[in-house]
Amino acid sequence: MSEEQFLEALESHFSLRSFRPGQLEVIQSVASGKDTLVVMPTGGGKSLCYQLPAMVREGVTLVISPLIALMKDQVDALIARGLPATFINSSLSAGEQSRRISDMAAERYKLVYVAPERFRHRRFVEELSRMKVSFVAVDEAHCVSQWGHDFRPDYLRVGEALEWIGSPPVSAFTATATPDVQADIRKFLRLREPNIYVRGFARANLSFSVVATAKRADKFARLSRLIGTEAKGIIYCATRKRVEEVAEHLNEWSIPHVAYHGGLDDGERNRLQDQFMSGEVEVAVATNAFGMGIDRSDLRFIVHFEMPGSVEAYYQEAGRAGRDGLPSTCVLFYNYADRRTQDFFIDGANPSAEFVREVYHQLLELKDESDEVKMSLQQLSEAAGSKNSMRMGSAMKLLGDIGLVERFDLPGQRIRGTRVLKKNVLPFQVELDEVALAEKERRDRSKLDAVVAYATGYGCRQQWMQRYFGEMDSERCGRCDECRSGGSANITALDEAQSTTLRKLLSGVARMSDRTADGIWEPRFGKGLVVKMLIGSEGQRIQNMGLNRLTTYGLLKDEGQARVSAILESALRAGYLVVQGLNRPMVTLTPLGDVVMRGRATPEMEWPKDAVPHAKALRSMRKGGDLKLGTEASEPADENLLNALKKKRLQLARVRGNVPPYVILSNRALEGLAEMQPSTPEEALDIPGIGPAKAKTIVPGFLKVIAAWQQASA
Numbered sequence: 001m002s003e004e005q006f007l008e009a010l011e012s013h014f015s016l017r018s019f020r021p022g023q024l025e026v027i028q029s030v031a032s033g034k035d036t037l038v039v040m041p042t043g044g045g046k047s048l049c050y051q052l053p054a055m056v057r058e059g060v061t062l063v064i065s066p067l068i069a070l071m072k073d074q075v076d077a078l079i080a081r082g083l084p085a086t087f088i089n090s091s092l093s094a095g096e097q098s099r100r101i102s103d104m105a106a107e108r109y110k111l112v113y114v115a116p117e118r119f120r121h122r123r124f125v126e127e128l129s130r131m132k133v134s135f136v137a138v139d140e141a142h143c144v145s146q147w148g149h150d151f152r153p154d155y156l157r158v159g160e161a162l163e164w165i166g167s168p169p170v171s172a173f174t175a176t177a178t179p180d181v182q183a184d185i186r187k188f189l190r191l192r193e194p195n196i197y198v199r200g201f202a203r204a205n206l207s208f209s210v211v212a213t214a215k216r217a218d219k220f221a222r223l224s225r226l227i228g229t230e231a232k233g234i235i236y237c238a239t240r241k242r243v244e245e246v247a248e249h250l251n252e253w254s255i256p257h258v259a260y261h262g263g264l265d266d267g268e269r270n271r272l273q274d275q276f277m278s279g280e281v282e283v284a285v286a287t288n289a290f291g292m293g294i295d296r297s298d299l300r301f302i303v304h305f306e307m308p309g310s311v312e313a314y315y316q317e318a319g320r321a322g323r324d325g326l327p328s329t330c331v332l333f334y335n336y337a338d339r340r341t342q343d344f345f346i347d348g349a350n351p352s353a354e355f356v357r358e359v360y361h362q363l364l365e366l367k368d369e370s371d372e373v374k375m376s377l378q379q380l381s382e383a384a385g386s387k388n389s390m391r392m393g394s395a396m397k398l399l400g401d402i403g404l405v406e407r408f409d410l411p412g413q414r415i416r417g418t419r420v421l422k423k424n425v426l427p428f429q430v431e432l433d434e435v436a437l438a439e440k441e442r443r444d445r446s447k448l449d450a451v452v453a454y455a456t457g458y459g460c461r462q463q464w465m466q467r468y469f470g471e472m473d474s475e476r477c478g479r480c481d482e483c484r485s486g487g488s489a490n491i492t493a494l495d496e497a498q499s500t501t502l503r504k505l506l507s508g509v510a511r512m513s514d515r516t517a518d519g520i521w522e523p524r525f526g527k528g529l530v531v532k533m534l535i536g537s538e539g540q541r542i543q544n545m546g547l548n549r550l551t552t553y554g555l556l557k558d559e560g561q562a563r564v565s566a567i568l569e570s571a572l573r574a575g576y577l578v579v580q581g582l583n584r585p586m587v588t589l590t591p592l593g594d595v596v597m598r599g600r601a602t603p604e605m606e607w608p609k610d611a612v613p614h615a616k617a618l619r620s621m622r623k624g625g626d627l628k629l630g631t632e633a634s635e636p637a638d639e640n641l642l643n644a645l646k647k648k649r650l651q652l653a654r655v656r657g658n659v660p661p662y663v664i665l666s667n668r669a670l671e672g673l674a675e676m677q678p679s680t681p682e683e684a685l686d687i688p689g690i691g692p693a694k695a696k697t698i699v700p701g702f703l704k705v706i707a708a709w710q711q712a713s714a
Contacts, residue, residue, distance in 0.1 A: 001028075001031060001056065003024065006019075006024060006027060006028070006031075006052070006056075007019075009052060009055060009056050010048075010052060013051075013052065013055045013081065013083060014048065014051075014052070014081065015081070019045075019048075020044065020045045021199070022040065022044070022197065022199035023045050023048060023049055025197060025199075026038050026040075026049040026197050026199070027048070027049055027052050027053055029171075029195040029197070030049060030050055030053040030135065030137075030169075030171045031052075031053035031056055031057060033057075033135065033169045034169065034194070034195055035169055035170050035171070035191040035192045035193065035194040035195070036169075036170075036171040036172070036194055036195045036196075036197070037141075037171075037172045037182060037185060037186065037191060037194045037195070037196045037197070038171065038172065038173045038174070038196075038197045038199070039174055039175075039176070039177045039182065039196075039197070039198045039199070039469065039470070040173070040174075040175065040197070040198075040199050041175045041176065041201050041203070041315060041316070041319045044175075044199065046139070046173045046175070047074065047139075049171075049173065050063065050135075050137035050139075050171055050173065051078070051083075051111065053135070053171075054110050054111050054134065054135075054137075055083065055110060057134040057135065058132070058134060059107065059131075059132035059133060059134035060104055060107055060109055060110060060111070060112055060131065060132065060133060060134060061110060061111050061112070061133075061134050061135055061136070061137060062112055062114060062128070062133055062135075062136045062137070062168075063111060063112065063113045063114070063136075063137045063139060064113075064114060064115070064116055064136065064137070064138045064139060064155075064158060065113050065114070065115065065139045065140065066115065066116060066139070066140050066143055066152055066155075067115075068087075068089050068090070068091055068115065069270075069273075071087045071089065071113035071114075071115070072087060072091075074113065075087045075111075075113055078111060083110065083111070084108060084109045084110045084111070085109060085110065085111040085112070085113070086100050086103070086104075086109050086111075086112055086113070087112065087113040087114065088100050088101065088104075088112060088113070088114050088118065089113075089114065089115050089118070090115070090117070100112075101124070101127055104131065105127065105130065105131050107132065115154075116143075116152060116154035116155050116157065116158055117154045119154070119157040119158060119161040120154070120157065125161050125164050125165060126164075128161075128164075128165040129164055129165045129166060131165075133165060133166070133168045134168070134169075135168050135169040135170065135171060136162060136168055136169070136170050136171070137170075137171045137172075137173065138155075138158060138170065138171070138172045138173065138189060139173050139174075140173070140174060140175075141155075141172035141173055141174040141177070141185045141189065142174040142175075142176060142177045142181050142185070142312070143155045144156060144158070144184060144185055144188045144189060145177075145180075145181045145184035145185060145188070153401070155188070156188055158188075158189060159188050159189050159190040162189075162190065163190070167190075170189055170190075170191055170194075172185050172189055172191065172194075175315070175316045175319065176311075176312035176313075176315050176316050176469065177312070177469070178312070178468070178469065178470070178591075179470055179591060180443075180520060181312075182196070182470075198469060198470045198471055201315075201462075201465060201466040201469050201471050201474070202462060202466060202471075202474060202475075202477065203319065203322065203462070204477075205322045205325050205326060205327050205328060206318070206319075206321060206322055206328055206329075206330055206462070206479070207327065207328070207329050207330065207477075207479040207480060207481075208318070208330045208331075208332075208461035208462055208465070208477075208479075208480040208481070209329070209330070209331045209332070209461070209480060209481035210331075210332045210334050210454075210455045210461070210481060211331055211332070211333050211334065211481075212334055212335070213333045213334065213335050214335065215335075218333075219305060219333045220249055222331075222333065223235070223246075223249075223303060223305075223333075224249075224253060226301060226303065226329070226331065227250075227253070227255060227283065227301075230300040230301040230328075230329055231282055231283075231300065232282040232283070232298055232299050232300045232301070233282075233283060233284075233299050233300055233301035233302055233303065233321065234283075234284045234285075234286060234290065234299065234301075234302050234303070234317075234320065235283070235284070235285040235286070235303045235305055236286060236287070236288060236290075236302070236303065236304045236305065236308070236317055237285060237286070237287055237305045237306060238287070238305070238306040238307075238308075238338070238341045238342065238345075239287065239341060240261040240262070240263050240287060242305060242306065243259050243260070243261045243285050243286060243287055244259065246259075246285045246305060247259035247285050250283065250285065255283055256281050256282065256283065257281060257282075257283040257284060257285055258272040258273075258275055258276050258281050258283075258284050258285075258286075259272075259284075259285050259286070260272050260273065260276075260284055260285070260286035260287070260289065260290045261286065261287045261289055261290075262287060262289040269289075272284075273290070276296070277296055279296075279298075288308070288313060288317065296320075296323075297323040297324040298323075298324050298326075299320055299321045299322065299323070299328065300321065300322070300326075300327075300328050300329065301321060301328060301329045301330070301331065302317060302318045302320055302321040302328075302329075302330045302331070303331045303332075303333065304317070304318070304331070304332045304333065305333055306333065306335075306338040306341060307332065307334060307338050307339060307342060307448075307451050307452070307455065308342075308451060309342045309345060309346070309444075309447065309448055309451070310447035310448065310450070310451065311447065311450045311451055311454055311465070311468055312447070314332070314451065314454075315465055315469075318330040332455060334455040334456075336452070339448065339452065342448050342451075343445075343448070344388065344390075345390065346441065346444045346445060346448065347388060347390075347391060348388045348389075348390025348391045348393075348394060349390065349394050349444065350394070350437065350440060350441035350444060351391045351392075351394050351395040351398070352437070353432045353434045353437060355391065355395055356395045356398050356399060356430065356432060357427045357428065357430050357432075358384070358427070359380070359384065359392065359395040359396065359399065360399055360404060360405075360427050360430055361427040362380065362383065362384055363399075363405065363418060363420055364420065364423065364427070366380075366383070367420050367423070370419075371419055371420045371421075371423055372408075372417055372418070372419050372420075373417055373418045373419075373420070374410055374417040375415075375417065375418075376415035376416070377389045377392045377393050377396065380392050380418075396418065398432065399430070402430070402431065402432070403421060403422065404420070404421055404422050404425060404430065405418050405419060405420055405421060406418070406419050406421060407419075442522070445580065446578075446580055449578055449579065449580045450468065450578065453572070453575065453578050453579075454468075456573070457572075457573045457574070457575055458482060458491070458573045458574070458606065459476075459482055459491050459573070459574060459575075459604075459605075460476035460477050460478075460480055460482055460483050461477070461480035461481065461482055461483075462474075462476075462477040462479075462480055463475065463476050463477065464575055467575060467592045468575075468592075470591070472592065472595060472601055490606040491574070491604050491605060491606050492604060492605075492606075492607070493602050493603070493604050494602070494603045494604070494605065494607060498603075498607050499602070499603055501556065501559070501567065502567065502571065502576070502596065502603055502605075503596065503597050503599065504534075504552070504555045504556055505534060505556060505564065505567055505568060505571065506571070506576060506577070506589060506593050506596060506597035507552050507555070507597055508530060508533060508534045508550075508552040508555060508556070509530055509577060509587060509588060509589055509593075510589055510594075510597060511550045511551065511552045512524055512525045512529070512530055512533065512547070512550070513525075513588040513589065521588040521589040521590075521593075521594065522588060523579075523580050523586035523587055523588035524586060524588075525547075525586055525587070526585055526586050526587065527565070527568060527579070527585070527587050529541065529542070529545075529547065530568065530587055531561055531564050531565050531568060532547075532561070533547045533548075533550060533552070533553055534552065534553075534554070534555055534556040534557075534564055535554065535556055535557050535559070535560065535561050535564055536548075536553060536554025536557040537561075563608065566608035567607075567608055568587075570605050570606050570607065570608055571593070571605060572587070573605075573606070574603070574604070574605035574606070575590055575592055575593075576589070576590060576592055576593035576596055576603065576605070577589060577590065577593055578590050640709070641674045641677075641705075641706065641709045642670060642671065642674040644705050644709055645670045645673055645674060645702055645705055645706075646661075646670060648701060648702055648705050649661050649664045649665055649670065649702075652664050652698070652701060664698060665689065665690070665694065665698065665702075666689045668688060668689050669687055669688065669689035669690050672687035672688060672689070672690070673687060673699075673702055673706065677706050677710065678703065678706070679703065679706075679707070680703070681695040681696060681699045681700060681703070682695070684699045684703070
């Protein structure tokens with residue numbers, strides 16, 4: 001079909017006269033019967049990309065969608081346009097399901113929405129195999145990847161089921177998928193040399209901002225001002241407790257709202273969602289349970305009260321603002337301490353193999369004569385001495401996936417029990433893919449590291465996001481907080497000499513990293529060792545680890561340690577490098593850094609004009625003291641320096657009458673001194689545990705120790 005014919009079909013079926021940017025290419029690919037993978041953010045018009053081809057191709061189009069509420073809304077909208085569509089899911093009676101399947105076989109529908117769980121039923125797959133399926137559209141396709149932010153095991157059945165029904169063309173759609181998730185989509189949906197489109201991550205009407213907040217009171221102050229100017233929107237919170245706290249403030253401000261979280265029953269959640277979707281209430285405060293299916297177009301703001309667990313989740317949720325094309329605001333309230341909540345969730349979602357086997361052992365001990373354990377997950381967690389019931393639930397799911405247990409409803413109770421299916425299997429015989437478990441946890445933590453990198457980085461927020469999702473040729477938006485404040489003013493395209501220096505630095509990081517089979521860089525060393533290797537340090541650790549034998553050893557020796565440190569910090573903020581790990585921060589390349597290292601893109605960043613002491617570079621990243629020492633923005637303390645500081649503390653404690661050493665300074669404060677290496681008492685005030693009084697009276701003695709150590713180490 002020609003472009004004119006597609007435009008005619010667009011107006012005929014959907015009463016629209018033009019396509020959004022990027023839609024026509026995708027529609028042409030899907031309509032031609034070519035396997036297609038589309039990564040297009042919320043509000044980009046993904047649904048039309050399979051709905052219009054369904055209207056112009058022969059046969060019925062099967063749409064796989066994960067949410068019953070979402071598919072009902074889409075079907076209702078299609079029927080309102082007079083288009084033949086329906087859905088088949090568990091909300092229908094068996095008789096109604098059979099009737100719709102018969103009508104589907106008779107080609108009375110052009111679009112049929114089903115949940116991925118439908119492919120559990122062999123009879124349904126056999127019925128499909130006898131029909132003329134035009135093509136299959138897989139919505140929210142990232143759910144097929146366990147590395148995605150919303151993995152659904154039922155999606156793994158789809159690829160095999162499609163082969164059973166004759167391998168019709170497949171189109172996969174998702175709002176957020178990094179290159180590794182795209183690879184999983186291609187693999188598990190068995191796409192055949194698909195056309196791949198990554199489109200629309202630049203939302204011209206959205207203004208992204210990150211607001212550094214030292215305490216919760218700062219968040220409420222900013223929130224009240226925002227709601228005063230932007231009346232319609234969603235406030236996303238990380239926990240149910242925080243939803244209730246924010247809701248209390250909204251009550252005090254007399255702002256009508258709904259408070260939505262997973263602890264509510266289905267009826268109450270549906271009632272609240274309907275209130276918000278209908279416009280009866282203009283503000284929602286919610287956990288991410290308030291997710292897919294929120295299709296209100298007139299939202300003027302999205303606020304994340306705490307950091308989300310991944311950039312993918314953040315962009316999908318933030319993208320619910322301004323779907324009508326009008327100016328809208330997306331704000332992330334950032335405090336590094338909020339990371340603890342997401343770390344708790346990651347711990348809960350990633351139980352160790354040892355913990356899973358311990359849980360199984362506990363179930364064998366607790367089961368009754370019918371092989372049942374009539375205890376909730378919370379009760380089982382308490383019995384196991386664990387404070388994280390999420391972790392127990394994840395362990396139970398893993399045991400269920402390998403067929404050792406199943407969960408069942410307890411009659412007359414709101415909790416579920418657990419049934420042991422193979423009581424003769426002993427705990428040490430429980431087979432788990434421990435490599436995959438470790439890799440999943442690593443990727444989950446890497447995704448959280450990326451959120452921190454986004455919040456603490458410099459330069460255009462939207463450009464950072466576009467590059468994260470693979471749109472490398474993106475431009476600055478001119479609307480985000482960094483662009484408006486001039487934070488991007490010092491970011492320029494590097495000249496040839498600067499680009500060469502940067503590529504040398506990135507090559508050094510690459511040599512000190514590992515790379516997985518699917519091209520993901522994994523860190524092995526901290527920033528300090530990377531810098532020392534690049535300047536050709538002859539230190540004992542460099543030699544013991546064999547880093548002096550790398551081809552990049554001494555590659556930047558003419559730059560000097562302070563300058564290489566400054567360039568590395570700038571490369572971090574530009575998104576070419578990322579620091580991963582909480583207790584032992586390590587640095588490696590991002591996908592964008594990989595591209596720049598290979599000379600396939602012109603790097604843009606703020607190039608350090610003069611040598612910048614490492615500690616000052618760190619403080620510049622903290623955005624007003626928001627980042628805490630011991631995080632990704634700080635270098636692990638040198639053990640020799642730390643020992644010298646402890647010796648000085650013991651000396652001062654004796655001089656002051658043998659007081660306990662912690663009275664002088666805490667261990668945390670000493671670690672902070674060793675990490676930051678301040679040169680003045682004022683600089684030491686950035687360190688937790690050091691206030692004005694101690695900075696004036698105690699710290700000067702420690703500064704002399706630091707200065708002497710630096711001179712000896714030079």
